[in-house]
Amino acid sequence: MSGPSDTHDHGHHHDHHHDHDHMHPYDPDHHHPHREDQDDTMTYYKVMESAVRELLIEKGLITPEQVHRQIEHMDSRTPANGARIVARAWVDPDFKKRLIETPKEAIAEIGHDIGPMHLIVLENTPEVHNVVVCTLCSCYPRWILGLPPDWYKSRAYRSRVVREPRTVLREFGTEIADNREVLVHDSTADMRYFVLPMRPEGTEGMSEEDLAAMVGRDAMIGVVEAGAGGTGQLAAE
Amino acid sequence: MGGLAGGEVNRDEHDYALWEKRVDAMMMLLTNKLQIMTVDQLRKGIEALPPDAYENMTYYERWIASVTNTLLDEGVITADELASKMAAIEAQAQAHAPEAG
Numbered sequence: 001m002s003g004p005s006d007t008h009d010h011g012h013h014h015d016h017h018h019d020h021d022h023m024h025p026y027d028p029d030h031h032h033p034h035r036e037d038q039d040d041t042m043t044y045y046k047v048m049e050s051a052v053r054e055l056l057i058e059k060g061l062i063t064p065e066q067v068h069r070q071i072e073h074m075d076s077r078t079p080a081n082g083a084r085i086v087a088r089a090w091v092d093p094d095f096k097k098r099l100i101e102t103p104k105e106a107i108a109e110i111g112h113d114i115g116p117m118h119l120i121v122l123e124n125t126p127e128v129h130n131v132v133v134c135t136l137c138s139c140y141p142r143w144i145l146g147l148p149p150d151w152y153k154s155r156a157y158r159s160r161v162v163r164e165p166r167t168v169l170r171e172f173g174t175e176i177a178d179n180r181e182v183l184v185h186d187s188t189a190d191m192r193y194f195v196l197p198m199r200p201e202g203t204e205g206m207s208e209e210d211l212a213a214m215v216g217r218d219a220m221i222g223v224v225e226a227g228a229g230g231t232g233q234l235a236a237e
Numbered sequence: 238m239g240g241l242a243g244g245e246v247n248r249d250e251h252d253y254a255l256w257e258k259r260v261d262a263m264m265m266l267l268t269n270k271l272q273i274m275t276v277d278q279l280r281k282g283i284e285a286l287p288p289d290a291y292e293n294m295t296y297y298e299r300w301i302a303s304v305t306n307t308l309l310d311e312g313v314i315t316a317d318e319l320a321s322k323m324a325a326i327e328a329q330a331q332a333h334a335p336e337a338g
Contacts, residue, residue, distance in 0.1 A: 042330040045298040046256045051322035052305050053263060055314045061273070062266050070262035071255075115269075135239030137280060138296070147261065150250045153296050159241040171246050186239065189276040 077146040079217035081112055082194065085144070086220065087212035090199040096123075099196070107144065114143045120185075122222070123196045128181045131169065131222035132193040133161045139187035141194045145217055152221065162186065172223040195220050200227035257297040264304055274307045282306045 056062045085107060089096035098106040103119045119141060122130035134140065135158050140148040151157050161168045165182045169175075176182055185193045197219040203211060219226040253261075267273045282303025283290075290299055308314045 042327070043298075045294070045301050047323050047326050047330070048305055048319075049256050049260050049263075049301045050326050051319055052301065052308065052314065053259060054326075055318055055322055056263070056308075059313075061271060061313070062263070066266055066270070067259060067262045070265050071258045074258065074261060074265075133239070137283070147253060149248075150296075151246050151248050154247060155238060155291065156243040156246045159238050159243040160246070162239045168246060172248070189280070 074142070074147060077143060079145050079215075079220065080212070081110075081146075082141075082144045082217070082220045083212040083215035084208075085110055085112075085194075086196060086215045086226070087208045089196055090203075090211055091208050096196070103194070112144060114141070117141070117143060118191045119144075119194055120191065121194050121196050122183070122185060124198045124222070124225075126180065126198070128183055129169075129176050129222065129225075130183050130185060130193075130195050131161060131165055132185050132187060132195060133158055134187040135159070135162060136186075136188070139189055139192060141192040141220075144194060145220060149217070169223060172218065174224050174228065195222040197222075197226035200225070203227070253297075260297045260301045260304070264300060267304065267308075273311065273313060274304070278307045279303050 053062075053067065057064060085099065088110060089099050095106060095109070098109075100121050100123060103121045104114055107114055107119075122132070124130055134152075138148055138153040140152060142148070157168065162184050165184050166176055169182070187193055197215065199211070200214060203214070214227040216224065216226075218224040219228070264279060268275055268279075279300065280303075283299050285306070286294070286299060286302060290302070294302065305314075305319065309316060309319070
């Protein structure tokens with residue numbers, strides 16, 4: 001591995017041998033409490049990421065192109081995909097029925113492959129408001145909505161939304177009437193949830209495209225209602 | 238964690254950094270394409286981190302720590318390989334630091 005071609009590839013050699021004969025990936029001396037992730041500073045875990053990736057590449061298990069394509073693939077998944085699904089369901093009752101009964105097939109009609117993931121579509125009604133969490137970690141319908149927002153992965157959201165959902169929703173500016181039931185759904189690695197928000201009043205006659213623009217990410221997690229604004233509203237992105 | 242007390246939900250968000258996306262991409266390749274590890278192993282590895290990992294490590298720091306531990310446990314990479322590779326990358330980063338400013 002120390003051949004002359006190495007300099008052309010990465011520029012690092014293997015002669016910088018370290019004294020550690022045992023390496024444990026958790027090292028409390030190297031922790032970085034800051035939330036910001038700056039690409040221009042090298043942290044312990046960024047070094048670990050580079051090291052593991054390069055080792056997997058050297059062993060022929062992955063290629064840089066695969067990593068790049070995978071990142072592009074995830075970047076192409078945005079809440080706009082979910083918004084199109086919601087808008088279609090609002091204008092097409094037959095599609096809505098299929099979306100709820102056979103979500104994977106219905107979503108494939110719009111051109112999205114959700115892979116092996118099981119998905120349950122939760123329809124908000126005047127009687128029931130649904131909200132989604134993953135108390136264990138961060139399970140999320142990423143194949144439709146992209147990667148989850150930071151707060152979805154936060155301790156505060158995950159611990160509290162199952163116990164005091166109305167209070168948490170209020171922090172998002174969402175007031176649910178007392179006579180409306182709030183159902184909290186806890187995702188798992190194998191089962192993801194997607195909220196079908198209620199169509200806002202006064203939107204009769206709007207085009208599917210304009211309707212989709214009213215559906216933000218947070219409405220499909222269930223922390224806001226469609227058209228209510230809030231983070232993740234497409235118009236604001 | 239579900240049901241425990243907690244503070245107000247911090248709704249600040251950050252755009253994912255490239256290195257975080259790479260951790261995510263590696264995990265997807267390892268699970269979906271190569272089937273070298275599973276989401277359950279990722280979870281188990283995160284649970285096995287010390288209790289203060291939730292306070293002191295960011296989300297994808299916990300992921301890469303768990304992925305790395307799993308790959309070590311499975312013998313996909315060795316501790317020696319990891320140590321020398323990390324040392325090389327750190328040395329290179331330091332050598333380039335003045336230019337990067």
